[in-house]
Amino acid sequence: MPDKPLNIFYAEPDPDRWIRFDRYPRRFIRRVVRGKQRPGGVMTVALNLMRGLDKMNVPYRFNDYRYLKKHPEEIACIIGKPHLLFERQWNNPVILGAGIYSHPIDRPNLFTEFPNVKRFLVPGEWMREMCAPYYGDKVLAWPTGIDTDIWTTIPGEKTTDFLIYDKVxxxxxxxxxxxIEPLKQTLSNKGLITEYIKYGNYTHDELRDKLSRAKAVLFLCEHETQGLAYQQILATNTPILAWDRGGYWQDPEYYPERVKYQPVSSVPYWDERCGERFTDMNDFEASLNTFLQNIDRFSPRNYVLENLTLEICAKKYLQIAEDVYKELNAR
Structure with a gap:
């Protein structure tokens, strides 16, 4: 474990739009109109790292630019987003990620332009393999932790066979x-009761409410770099039948003209305790039958407790920081 507190940095891009300094009144108006900002995926990465450190009683500083400027020997842990690196002058060694940009093609010369960047973190292993031809052994897979105190077994009468989680x-x-429609029809033909929730259109309270009634979740997503939502579901001990199509990374910003990479996964953190997977409609019914036969044998929360808690993932981050310090001190 590093003998110095981590120096963690995270900020959303908020540039002036029409006139100089107009970002400040726009920020105030957004807060009044929309209320308090809900953390997105990348913000959650930073928040959960700090929650994990809190649980371990490990000190850290957050967005303390003044301190770090006076201590150029200490590491800047820039969780995201990339403007923090690109728009500021950093004299410190940097651990960058995991909430940065989607592919090294956006910054192929990162380590030449910013030689003080020592590690580039991505959320999962298939993404690490996608980035490795560009960034070599400086790219590492590091997942953020799941808050298993918030996402825990939810009491309730299980009146729904499947909650369909749609992130297509x-x-x-x-x-x-x-x-999607053939899947729903197959479930209906078997007399299975379903509820539905769509990515981006729900609150955490709404998801927990529907999970309190659900025996299982049907998870539909082309691919995930980490997949916080399905891991939160697993942490409630709800098994998942997951569409894991494999194949190419589908992001239309890159595929197929700029990047063709395969294979990918919609459930990159997974083992047999979590549930079952299927690739398409051809094997859905067989996978569904196997899933239903074994539904009482799954223990998805145990998988999360062994691999993805706040503390486990914070420890992994601390080890990365310690390795960088050792590397710097060896010179």
């Missing part, structure tokens, strides 16, 4: 016809 993002019209 691309080629929506085609997949509605070829996958």
């Amino acid at each position: 993002r691309w080629e929506r019209e085609r997949l509605e016809q070829e996958l």
